[in-house]
Amino acid sequence: xxxxxxxxxxxxREGEDAVINCSSSKALYSVHWYRQKHGEAPVFLMILLKGxxxxxxxxxxxxxxEKKQQSSLYLxxxxxxxxxxxxxxxxxxxxxxxxxxxxxxKLIIKP
Amino acid sequence: xxxxxxxxxxxxxxxxxxxTLSCEQNLNHDAMxxxxxxxxxxxxxxxxxQIVNDFQKxxxxxxxxxxxEKKESFPLTVTSAQKNPTAFYLCASSYDNGxxxxxxxxxRLTVL
Numbered sequence: 262x263x264x265x266x267x268x269x270x271x272x273x274r275e276g277e278d279a280v281i282n283c284s285s286s287k288a289l290y291s292v293h294w295y296r297q298k299h300g301e302a303p304v305f306l307m308i309l310l311k312g313x314x315x316x317x318x319x320x321x322x323x324x325x326x327e328k329k330q331q332s333s334l335y336l337x338x339x340x341x342x343x344x345x346x347x348x349x350x351x352x353x354x355x356x357x358x359x360x361x362x363x364x365x366x367k368l369i370i371k372p
Numbered sequence: 373x374x375x376x377x378x379x380x381x382x383x384x385x386x387x388x389x390x391x392t393l394s395c396e397q398n399l400n401h402d403a404m405x406x407x408x409x410x411x412x413x414x415x416x417x418x419x420x421x422q423i424v425n426d427f428q429k430x431x432x433x434x435x436x437x438x439x440x441e442k443k444e445s446f447p448l449t450v451t452s453a454q455k456n457p458t459a460f461y462l463c464a465s466s467y468d469n470g471x472x473x474x475x476x477x478x479x480r481l482t483v484l
Binding site: 263290304305316357358362 | 405407413415470475
């Protein structure tokens with residue numbers, strides 16, 4: 262039931278791009294993306310809703326393939342501040358419209 | 373400033389003791405949530421509440437209890453029935469279900 266995130270970890274140089282994927286076996290209503298820095302609380306990045314609506318930060322881009330129940334988060338021209346663990350949370354009828362979280366993707370940005 | 377607070381930040385407990393974690397928000401949010409996070413893992417939902425005086429079990433509610441007597445407050449009690457309570461506990465709130473969740477700073481509970 263837990264969505265699968267890939268990759269588990271990625272190391273980038275500052276300025277490089279990254280894609281983080283989230284895949285579910287359930288029919289999804291929405292996908293949420295959060296970033297968590299070590300020892301801190303998760304911070305909201307974006308919500309992607311079935312039907313194409315998106316809510317979130319302008320500098321973050323993501324996609325939601327409703328047919329495949331997959332979402333991808335695109336981090337372009339990465340900055341040191343992008344480091345952290347990225348989590349997707351999926352919302353479906355099966356989960357009673359509560360978020361089921363992936364295990365996270367750890368992103369390390371090196372100068 | 374509006375926000376969500378949790379206390380204490382660190383908590384140590386002896387086996388067999390109940391302990392209550394505080395969560396308060398002044399964002400005027402209807403929905404509140406409790407999550408557990410273990411090292412290297414995602415968040416797992418313990419309990420959630422969509423309105424005052426009502427709450428529902430999440431995926432891992434056994435050994436935990438909550439109350440929602442006020443809109444601003446959603447305390448979590450970790451009971452002695454919880455077999456492995458050592459973890460990082462996060463409280464969150466949202467305007468309503470399905471919207472952006474705002475998280476508190478978390479409480480790290482260690483059972484000695």
